[in-house]
Amino acid sequence: MKRIVIHEEHCIGCRLCEIHCVVQHSLSRDIIKAFKVEQPRVMPRVLVEESGPVSFALQCRQCLEPSCLEACISGAMHRDEKTGAVVCDEARCVGCWMCIMVCPAGAIQQNLNGTRIASKCDLCYGAEVPACAAHCPNEALTYEDV
Amino acid sequence: MRVVIIGNSAAAVGAVESLRQHDQASEIVAISEEPHGIYSRPMLSYLLAGEIDRPHLAYRPADFYSRHNVQPILNARVASIDVAGHCVVTESGQDYGYHKLLIATGGAPIVPPVPGIDSAGVFSFTRLDDTLGMLRYLEGNPVEQVIVVGGGMIGVKATDALMKRGLRVTMVELAPRILSAALDETSSGLMARLLSDAAVEVITGGTVSAIHPEGGKGAARGPSIAGVTLDSGRELACQMLVFGIGVRPNAALAREAGIAVNRGIVVDEYMRTSAPDVYAAGDVAEAYDLVVDMNRTVAIWPNAYRQGAIAGARMAGVSRADPGAIAMNTVEVCGVPAMSIGNANVKDGPYEMMTELDERRVVYKRLTLEGDHLVGAILVGNISRAGIYTGLIRNKLDISGCRKSLMTEHMSLLSLPTSYRKHIVSEAGIEV
Numbered sequence: 104m105k106r107i108v109i110h111e112e113h114c115i116g117c118r119l120c121e122i123h124c125v126v127q128h129s130l131s132r133d134i135i136k137a138f139k140v141e142q143p144r145v146m147p148r149v150l151v152e153e154s155g156p157v158s159f160a161l162q163c164r165q166c167l168e169p170s171c172l173e174a175c176i177s178g179a180m181h182r183d184e185k186t187g188a189v190v191c192d193e194a195r196c197v198g199c200w201m202c203i204m205v206c207p208a209g210a211i212q213q214n215l216n217g218t219r220i221a222s223k224c225d226l227c228y229g230a231e232v233p234a235c236a237a238h239c240p241n242e243a244l245t246y247e248d249v
Numbered sequence: 250m251r252v253v254i255i256g257n258s259a260a261a262v263g264a265v266e267s268l269r270q271h272d273q274a275s276e277i278v279a280i281s282e283e284p285h286g287i288y289s290r291p292m293l294s295y296l297l298a299g300e301i302d303r304p305h306l307a308y309r310p311a312d313f314y315s316r317h318n319v320q321p322i323l324n325a326r327v328a329s330i331d332v333a334g335h336c337v338v339t340e341s342g343q344d345y346g347y348h349k350l351l352i353a354t355g356g357a358p359i360v361p362p363v364p365g366i367d368s369a370g371v372f373s374f375t376r377l378d379d380t381l382g383m384l385r386y387l388e389g390n391p392v393e394q395v396i397v398v399g400g401g402m403i404g405v406k407a408t409d410a411l412m413k414r415g416l417r418v419t420m421v422e423l424a425p426r427i428l429s430a431a432l433d434e435t436s437s438g439l440m441a442r443l444l445s446d447a448a449v450e451v452i453t454g455g456t457v458s459a460i461h462p463e464g465g466k467g468a469a470r471g472p473s474i475a476g477v478t479l480d481s482g483r484e485l486a487c488q489m490l491v492f493g494i495g496v497r498p499n500a501a502l503a504r505e506a507g508i509a510v511n512r513g514i515v516v517d518e519y520m521r522t523s524a525p526d527v528y529a530a531g532d533v534a535e536a537y538d539l540v541v542d543m544n545r546t547v548a549i550w551p552n553a554y555r556q557g558a559i560a561g562a563r564m565a566g567v568s569r570a571d572p573g574a575i576a577m578n579t580v581e582v583c584g585v586p587a588m589s590i591g592n593a594n595v596k597d598g599p600y601e602m603m604t605e606l607d608e609r610r611v612v613y614k615r616l617t618l619e620g621d622h623l624v625g626a627i628l629v630g631n632i633s634r635a636g637i638y639t640g641l642i643r644n645k646l647d648i649s650g651c652r653k654s655l656m657t658e659h660m661s662l663l664s665l666p667t668s669y670r671k672h673i674v675s676e677a678g679i680e681v
Contacts, residue, residue: 173263176291177292204632204635207637208637213633
């Protein structure tokens with residue numbers, strides 16, 4: 104299974120990954136509409152951490168034995184049969200935040216815009232290259248077979 | 250091989266899923282005394298609150314049994330385990346031989362022996378049937394006031410759910426404060442204030458000493474209850490009462506079979522009990538807790554699933570040793586979350602606390618350190634990225650270089666030593 108690899112030494116902290124993640128998960132998949140029209144605005148599922156000169160973009164690490172999957176009380180968190188990615192079925196999620204309590208990377212966020220759901224990377228549902236990696240201008244995120 | 254599982258909840262599902270990863274051929278029989286398919290017990294409070302409907306309670310899709318080739322035996326209570334004969338017998342006299350057995354019988358609600366407890370309108374809050382009973386009762390009876398006995402996690406979840414139904418709730422807790430096992434005084438006080446602000450009366454240091462059926466104290470079992478007397482002598486009116494005190498391990502079967510039981514069934518790092526080929530997992534098991542460094546029962550969902558998965562793997566011949574459990578839980582009152590992770594609420598001993606309180610925003614953080622290691626965390630209000638703390642506790646990281654940054658509101662992986670950060674983001678051989 105392919106995974107997103109983080110190269111922090113290449114990250115320039117431009118946050119284009121966050122922007123393109125929002126666009127990818129918006130209804131219109133249009134950058135202007137995603138930011139100016141659609142309400143509530145989609146949350147990015149990748150977050151850029153920044154401190155002084157160091158920055159990197161973090162999204163779900165797709166653990167082999169995912170703590171979030173063990174902890175999920177609703178069964179929303181599951182491994183997608185087609186893509187192998189750990190994804191959250193937002194229709195089943197009740198926002199209990201158990202996954203947030205156990206994710207060692209802190210890669211799952213509360214989405215409180217509308218219904219309460221856990222928000223996490225879904226590897227863009229089987230896309231050839233997830234949007235964050237595809238739009239990273241400096242290959243600080245790459246999508247690789249590992 | 251034939252695997253028999255007693256139980257039908259998180260530990261059973263974990264065992265089935267991990268067993269089937271390694272072994273497609275073995276026969277699996279799951280025996281449950283409940284008549285229902287696999288459902289999520291922690292979600293019962295959402296059902297009680299009316300936030301989800303019954304189908305939403307399913308923890309796995311309806312075809313779980315058939316897809317995993319499991320024979321479910323529902324509505325059947327196991328009467329005994331014959332450890333020497335490798336066989337379990339149900340109350341109806343059916344026997345099931347096993348090569349491997351998993352005891353995943355969970356916990357039974359603690360209900361104190363209070364006079365009047367058999368009255369209609371008195372419930373515990375553990376199983377689906379309890380919740381369905383409450384919902385039926387609420388539909389058929391004019392209920393306005395409810396008493397919840399227990400101010401721990403279960404009691405608070407029941408209270409929050411009943412409040413959302415528009416009921417007036419009085420919480421009665423024996424300890425001097427609510428959530429006393431999980432939270433320290435400050436965070437417990439914050440949650441109690443949220444309850445009071447929502448018009449819940451919180452009575453601490455007290456308990457219910459008698460339940461009165463409708464029609465007076467001496468009346469026979471009535472259609473409803475009318476009120477209770479507290480140990481203080483105070484009388485309270487209520488039309489419904491819920492025991493949400495907690496659960497104790499359902500270990501009687503194992504004990505009677507001669508399997509080693511303390512509070513729960515004693516298991517090793519592969520969830521093996523003292524009897525050959527018999528495993529235990531979930532709320533009934535007393536497994537290693539890596540924070541307190543001893544075996545104890547940690548009755549939480551994630552633990553049950555993981556222990557089940559470890560037992561299932563081992564049955565299939567795959568040794569995946571359990572590094573140990575961490576006690577943790579989360580509860581919400583009026584939309585404000587509180588989390589307790591690890592040895593969060595210690596007082597005495599070689600510990601050091603770091604706390605930060607913003608009373609106006611109802612945000613609180615307390616980290617407990619033992620030497621250079623984080624051993625516990627309490628978070629109220631802001632639970633963002635809480636799992637980073639859990640990871641630090643689990644991995645026993647030396648945090649002497651980053652103690653202060655752990656207390657900042659926007660604590661992140663960048664607050665941590667570079668080597669640990671790289672370790673966390675590089676799962677499965679990914680080089681950073």
